[in-house]
Amino acid sequence: xxxxxxxxxxxxxxxxxxxxxxxxxxxxxxxxxxxxxxxxxxxxxxxxxxxxxxxxxxxxxxxxxxxxxxxxxxxxxxxxxxxxxxxxxxxxxxxxxxxxxxxxxxxxxxxxxx
Numbered sequence: 700x701x702x703x704x705x706x707x708x709x710x711x712x713x714x715x716x717x718x719x720x721x722x723x724x725x726x727x728x729x730x731x732x733x734x735x736x737x738x739x740x741x742x743x744x745x746x747x748x749x750x751x752x753x754x755x756x757x758x759x760x761x762x763x764x765x766x767x768x769x770x771x772x773x774x775x776x777x778x779x780x781x782x783x784x785x786x787x788x789x790x791x792x793x794x795x796x797x798x799x800x801x802x803x804x805x806x807x808x809x810x811x812x813x
Contacts, residue, residue: 704763706768712736730780731781
């Protein structure tokens with residue numbers, strides 16, 4: 700699918716990072732999703748159970764950074780996201796502009812307008 704990668708932790712669990720298209724009506728932009736799980740298959744299953752059916756991890760071209768690993772390990776759900784940089788390369792100032800969000804904020808349906 701999109702860029703992604705994983706990192707195996709000393710505890711045996713993994714952190715998987717994926718860049719996915721933003722699930723909006725216009726479909727513009729990408730998001731970087733981080734998942735903490737016991738193994739890569741369970742991490743992808745967690746995303747598929749949330750409705751992201753076409754999620755695959757091929758290769759390890761864009762593994763999570765140490766800061767991303769820390770962020771997902773400190774989140775109670777172990778599943779977070781934020782907007783991915785447009786050029787695919789995040790610089791320090793770009794990373795500081797947006798905080799990590801829980802996955803439910805990404806999947807939340809916008810309120811219907813009357």
